[in-house]
Amino acid sequence: MVQDVITRWNSAYKMLDRAVYLHKAIDAFIDSEDMDRFKLSKKEWDQAEYLLDVLMPFMKCSIRLEQTRRPGIEKVFWVYENLFNELDRVSTILDRRENRDVTWVEELKPALNALAEKLRKYYKATEGPYVYPNGVIFQPRGKLVLFEQQSWDKEDIERYSNACRGRYISQYESVADHPIVRTQPSCK
Amino acid sequence: MKKLSKLLRRNKGIHWNAKELHISCLNHVINLGVQDFLKAIKALDRSTDEPQLELITESDDEHIWEEHSDSEEEDPHDDVEQIELNFEGSSDAIEGDDGFKSTMWKLRQIAKVCALCSVQMRRCHHRGRDLYATYFNKQY
Secondary structure, three states: OOOOOOOOOOHHHHHHHHHHHOHHHHHHHHHHHOOHHHOOOHHHHHHHHHHHHHHHHHHHHHHHHHOOOOOOOOHHHHHHHHHHHHHHHHHHHHOOHHHOOOOOHHHHHHHHHHHHHHHHHHHHHHHOOOHHHHHHHHOOOOOOOHHHOOOOOHHHHHHHHHHHHHHHHHHOHHHHHOOOOOOOOOOO | OHHHHHHHHHHHOOOOOOOOOOOOOHHHHHHHHHHHHHHHOOOOOOOOOOOOOOOOOOOOOOOOOOOOOOOOOOOOOOOHHHHHHHHHHHHOOOOOOOOHHHHHHHHHHHHHHHHHHHHHHHHHHHHHHHHHHHHHOOOO
């Protein structure tokens, strides 16, 4: 079993993951040691599994961002897109008819809103730097695919590609016309 | 980034606004979001209260994260009494609570019990080795 620590990222996810994996072993251990005050009910195990479902995409994005050896600026918009989609998915699960009478569902809605608000606050700050859309467009496998998703407006493709093209023309095209002249002979 | 902006202006004549074009670390943003979520459902371990450091502040360049060092190896002679004391202190706040707070608290206590058990096992192992050396007059 691992324990969550407030200063360790994703430690809450790791604790929940290990606990759900060891569900039966933990129940047997608690029964054998006669520790009833630590025994989790079915409802509490359901809560643990739902929390795992909510936290998993955040854990996966966090691990993938840590693992890159090269700059990952082109991933930023994709990560926000995926995380917002995941938040919509878990919110939809809460709105299903069979979950409406579940008491702990009401506790989750403001928490999911708080999470979404925090992401939106920092997502708004990505409007300024042009490296984000440029990074997405210059990525050969991506290009304009992201801006064609449902969550984007139709004007976004034109806006971002025009801005990128305009910046290239004003700042780089003139430099590209003048090739670099070598002053030293190249080595054979 | 403010320093970079000054250097670019002074040395290259390039105007680059550090505040408008600030790039936040996305991993930190994800962590802040998850912390907000866990705080809202009261699932965080409040026994070690750490202030959350926001990334969009007045001085964007300086975020100092205080890291607590987790000891990988537990000393068998330390921490046993400390872990036991924590059980007594926390249980009063959880009585009658059936939300996420009590679920996370129970899982945390189970993790502590497992850690205690492994400490005891190592302690017995040490004790066993000492006894062996005493009676057989040689190292195990």
